Amino acid sequence: MKKTTSPLRWSVALVLAGATTLAAAQGVLRVSASNDGAAPELQAERYAPLNEYLAKRLKMKVQWVPFRTDALLMNGLGAGKVDMAWISAGLLVQSPSVVPLVQRDEDARTRALIVVRADSPLRKPQDLKGRTLSFGPATSPTSYLMPRAALAAARIDPAHDLKAAPHATSEEAALQPLQSGQADAGAIGQATWERLIAEKKIDERQFRVLLTTAPFADRHLSVRSDFPENTRNWIASAFLALEAVSGGRDILKGLQTRRFVLAPPEAYDPVQAAARQAGIIR
Numbered sequence: 001m002k003k004t005t006s007p008l009r010w011s012v013a014l015v016l017a018g019a020t021t022l023a024a025a026q027g028v029l030r031v032s033a034s035n036d037g038a039a040p041e042l043q044a045e046r047y048a049p050l051n052e053y054l055a056k057r058l059k060m061k062v063q064w065v066p067f068r069t070d071a072l073l074m075n076g077l078g079a080g081k082v083d084m085a086w087i088s089a090g091l092l093v094q095s096p097s098v099v100p101l102v103q104r105d106e107d108a109r110t111r112a113l114i115v116v117r118a119d120s121p122l123r124k125p126q127d128l129k130g131r132t133l134s135f136g137p138a139t140s141p142t143s144y145l146m147p148r149a150a151l152a153a154a155r156i157d158p159a160h161d162l163k164a165a166p167h168a169t170s171e172e173a174a175l176q177p178l179q180s181g182q183a184d185a186g187a188i189g190q191a192t193w194e195r196l197i198a199e200k201k202i203d204e205r206q207f208r209v210l211l212t213t214a215p216f217a218d219r220h221l222s223v224r225s226d227f228p229e230n231t232r233n234w235i236a237s238a239f240l241a242l243e244a245v246s247g248g249r250d251i252l253k254g255l256q257t258r259r260f261v262l263a264p265p266e267a268y269d270p271v272q273a274a275a276r277q278a279g280i281i282r
Contacts, residue, residue, distance in 0.1 A: 103220035142189030
């Protein structure tokens with residue numbers, strides 16, 4: 001990605017400058033999240049402890065702002081109706097109005113899968129030629145962009161060598177054509193795959209992983225690009241401090257992570273390249 005930012009600088013003067021800038025600018029930090037498969041009210045509940053912590057740490061009100069669709073969320077970020085949001089790398093690389101800030105440690109090493117039925121004759125990616133593959137939304141790195149890029153790297157042209165099913169409306173829904181027999185394979189994120197197995201929503205014995213992508217950075221917290229760098233650093237420092245503050249480990253546990261790490265813009269270059277290859281961006 002072309003967006004750049006320098007490393008965090010942890011002086012007291014910088015923190016105080018960030019606090020003054022943000023508090024003087026608005027007094028309320030508006031937070032949202034893109035669709036991750038959970039109902040909006042469950043999303044709000046999941047992030048509530050973190051937002052309460054941020055309010056105390058940053059000494060300002062933190063307001064949760066729900067959006068019905070990812071398109072509305074990104075329009076809201078661009079129009080200044082929300083200040084920062086949890087989004088996928090697929091949304092990030094399409095928007096010049098946001099800058100990645102932090103991410104869960106696990107989200108820095110995301111993988112995507114292509115899955116087939118256990119009794120499928122398909123044994124290697126090249127066997128997919130002429131077959132039907134079910135993808136998720138076109139903006140999804142895990143269920144479209146990165147699986148598609150992995151196939152291209154294996155010398156499979158997704159546009160000509162595959163019979164693509166219509167894009168599913170969500171990552172989980174990309175498995176439905178596979179389960180019903182309407183597709184020969186389905187693309188899904190490894191984390192979602194493992195969660196569905198743990199929740200017993202799918203029977204792992206009925207499927208087999210045909211391809212696993214290399215790790216890539218995906219879901220993260222982005223802030224509006226018009227936020228001054230010292231303000232971004234100040235907010236990021238609150239996330240990086242969670243391991244050490246009282247109650248911080250409980251918040252991290254609720255978000256199913258050990259820690260937050262910085263999200264450098266260049267970490268999303270592979271997703272940007274995949275989106276360009278897929279014709280999503282130029």
